[in-house]
Amino acid sequence: MTTVSQPVSSSSKVLPRLLRAIGGGHADTRLMAMVGVLALIWLCANILTGGVFLSPRNLFNLSLQVSVVAIMASGMILVIVTRHIDLSVGSQVGFLGVLGGLVQSVWLPDSIHAWWIASLVMLGGGVFIGLIQGALVAYARIPSFVVTLGGLLFLRNAAYELNDGTTIAPLTETFQILGGGQNGVLGGPLSWLFAFVVAGLVVGSLVRKHRRKRRLGIQKALQASDYFSAAAWCTCAFGFVAIMNSYNKPSTDEPMGMAFPVLILIAATAAMTLVAKRHRFGRHVFAVGGDPQSARLTGINTQRVVLKVFALMGLLSGLASVVLTARLNAAASGAGTMMELYVIAAAVIGGTSLAGGAGTILGGCVGALIMQSLQSAMVLLGIPSPTQSMVLAGVLVLAVWIDTMWRERRLS
């Protein structure tokens, strides 16, 4: 008798599970602190740029930039939770981008199906890369630092070799939609609908939680923090849509609304949160990260868990590459350079411990927002790109230092 499978129809259960995952977050002081830091950065950036930073146009662009990094951060969090690292994600993005460009321009130049076949090839290629790196880490027992450092160098240059270093552009118009250009947005009404759907889900999760606690006989079923978090979610959803809708398409009155990459990000984040918190695989990932030896003794196949984590990271790199390549409307072998720094920084800033065993997907999203906001502000202020990188590197080291102190204080 091992796992007891319940013969209940489960497709109908995915939604409630998602609701619980969203609404279940108790007062997470660390996350709140990060949101506070983010608000501070936004305020300062807005003052320094004379109101440009918080303009709808800049926030729209910020949402596109964040999407790429945050999609990958959700995978990086699981990699770091298992006490590993993937330094090759930026090169994966570049390599897979060129691969997708080749599919569209060379292999299927005239096909109307090129866009989704190219996307699938990029996702599949990511999984393939992840499986190879994961196998080298899990089964050949090479430290992930070394494997993925090799991957960083190998894939970047393989991307160059694939197309002799030339950039493939433009890409097919349908593919461009995935990057959130003028055609890759929801528009006004659908964006409002989206906000109402989010609000509905949040309220639904409150009701559900209330019922469950009542059933367990808990008197004060809902606490202030529950209402606060529900209100915060709804405010975010409506506020975000309001801003996106106040940014019009060039020389029209038509609102842009939410961009597709943001929808892809939200879907990826929701799915990854479910996997991390509500799925057996996520449970095993955290067990392996908390204590690999104990996890093995309880019968978990720790090597396979690590292999799958790297494969999942590859899948998300592929997804991020689709979004980035489509947004740039060009497949260049240099795309995604230094992106590993942003992704790892996002994960760590968002509360993922490099010691393993701790981290949240939502935290990674906030971390990605902080990193991209800093960069966006520096671009608006005309700070040269080398200086930007130096500042961001400093932020990464600072984040790890804060994390170390935070944990030491909590343990003592």
Add this chain to the structure above:
Amino acid sequence: MTTPLLEARNVNKAFGGVHAVENVSVSLMSGEVVALLGHNGAGKSTFIKMLSGVFPADSGQILIDGKAVDIRSPHDAQELGIETIHQTLALADNLDAVSNLFLGREQTDRFGFLDTEAMEHGARQTIERMRLRIPSLNASVRSMSGGQRQAVAIARALHFNARILIMDEPTAALGPEETKNVGLLIQELKRQGLGIFLISHDMHDVFQLSDRIMVMKSGRVVGSYPTKELTQDDALEMIILGRKPARFAAATA
């Protein structure tokens, strides 16, 4: 004679050039507690790790209910009803009690999504049935005392209807009160018909709880006798000198 619940025949294990376990044979009956004694490095832990699937035996046979079995992983051992409370307890400190109790054997739907309510319910039942004390099922194990952590490990071993229980130093980290409770628990499990391997350095516990004592030294079995035929001095002599007490040596020679 009834078939032993578990029988090991000439089991061997070597690490590099070191013969950690050499031709060890032992049998365990239902409702019997067999204590394994010996110095550190005598091969006790290596031997039981082969039974619990941490690593496979190099040669020899393991039989359960008289049938030869192949234990290659912890999962194999669990399937055969062998549960182990490791000396390290094998808990994931960052997870809560319920998660640890079901670690590697989570109750899920067919898509692999966790049925947290069912698991919490199951955990509560086992903890009540075993009269264990765990303050909060939803607090991370890291925040618990040694005795509470031990209780989580015991609950995990007993939740899945174990037939054979291996306890590696179950009382080493416990206070006198908690040690007494483990003793009571072992007696209760005996009555229920479990076979138990007990590794302990505490002579008092061993003599009070076990039916049979097996002493190992340098990977070999020095001797195995019913507890009531042995004195503590006999056992110490076997552990330290690695030879049978004179009166037994004469009888078996």
